[in-house]
Amino acid sequence: MRFLAYLCEIEYTEHVAPDLAALANRLRRRSLRMVHRAGLGHPGGDLSAADILTTLFLGILRIDPLQPAAPNRDRFLMSKGHSSAAYYGVLAMAGFLPESALDTYMQPLALLNGHPDRNKVPGVEANTGALGHGLPVAVGAAMAARMDGAAWRTFVLTGDGELQEGSNWEAAMAAAHYGLDNLTLIVDRNGLQQGGATESTMRLNPLAEKFRAFGWAVREVDGHDHAQLLSVFRALPFEPSKPNCVIAHTHKGKGVSFMEDRAEWHHRVPTAEEVAAAIGELEAAAP
Ligand SMILES: Cc1ncc(C[n+]2csc(CCOP(=O)(O)OP(=O)(O)O)c2C)c(N)n1
Ligand SMILES: [Mg+2]
Numbered sequence: 001m002r003f004l005a006y007l008c009e010i011e012y013t014e015h016v017a018p019d020l021a022a023l024a025n026r027l028r029r030r031s032l033r034m035v036h037r038a039g040l041g042h043p044g045g046d047l048s049a050a051d052i053l054t055t056l057f058l059g060i061l062r063i064d065p066l067q068p069a070a071p072n073r074d075r076f077l078m079s080k081g082h083s084s085a086a087y088y089g090v091l092a093m094a095g096f097l098p099e100s101a102l103d104t105y106m107q108p109l110a111l112l113n114g115h116p117d118r119n120k121v122p123g124v125e126a127n128t129g130a131l132g133h134g135l136p137v138a139v140g141a142a143m144a145a146r147m148d149g150a151a152w153r154t155f156v157l158t159g160d161g162e163l164q165e166g167s168n169w170e171a172a173m174a175a176a177h178y179g180l181d182n183l184t185l186i187v188d189r190n191g192l193q194q195g196g197a198t199e200s201t202m203r204l205n206p207l208a209e210k211f212r213a214f215g216w217a218v219r220e221v222d223g224h225d226h227a228q229l230l231s232v233f234r235a236l237p238f239e240p241s242k243p244n245c246v247i248a249h250t251h252k253g254k255g256v257s258f259m260e261d262r263a264e265w266h267h268r269v270p271t272a273e274e275v276a277a278a279i280g281e282l283e284a285a286a287p
Contacts, residue, residue: 079134
């Protein structure tokens with residue numbers, strides 16, 4: 001599918017979006033099994049990011065699992081590194097990991113740690129999980145591409161609660177100052193952080209206006225609609241000499257009725273019965 005993205009342009013968007021929906025639901029099922037088996041994890045944020053991750057890895061990023069360090073590859077940084085089950089799951093779907101490796105998630109001495117490590121996992125570009133660092137590193141990567149005159153692009157996915165870290169705003173200023181239109185920030189705007197709503201913890205709204213005031217070109221999309229996601233990413237860069245921000249409106253726990261928009265599923269591990277019920281719902285929605 002990744003190769004079709006280059007070849008088919010418009011047709012790709014129209015025909016592949018339904019396949020991405022099925023793959024995203026498969027990623028959700030896989031993430032929930034991984035978290036259950038490990039007895040640890042962050043299922044709510046895995047599920048909110050699943051559509052964004054499948055769209056990027058299977059439809060947009062110019063990456064090749066056979067050459068994970070190819071100099072001209074696009075860079076993707078998973079700043080919300082706590083959603084590692086979904087991240088490893090999509091890396092496996094894109095061919096960077098064998099499916100069997102997913103069973104080792106957070107097992108003693110395994111390479112698939114709770115927070116991704118670029119020295120252990122092919123395809124991982126930065127060590128993340130301490131929130132607030134992905135965007136600053138991504139700004140450095142985009143500047144490096146600019147200085148080299150290289151065509152590769154940098155993408156970074158952050159949580160929304162994560163944006164309360166001040167380092168993001170310093171990086172946002174720098175990205176605009178240096179006119180990094182080769183940089184795209186995607187915000188998983190699910191409205192919830194660890195203990196509750198972002199807006200009652202430390203208000204982010206009006207978020208789009210904040211980024212615009214910092215000099216970014218901003219688009220807002222339904223972060224669970226693959227056709228919208230594909231078309232916004234295909235429109236990059238949005239404006240010359242401005243960094244790009246995609247605010248993807250999502251639901252934490254998306255796809256599982258008893259998890260959706262509930263803060264406790266940020267870090268709760270589903271029981272065997274809950275996993276079975278969740279998988280049943282997800283299979284019914286998209287086999
Ligand atoms: C610097 C730092 N502080 C605290 C944590 C613990 N932590 C992990 S996830 C999380 C909440 C993140 O919320 P959000 O960014 O909205 O992520 P999402 O809703 O997508 O899961 C917190 C506080 C951390 N990983 N890093
Ligand atoms: Mg959030």
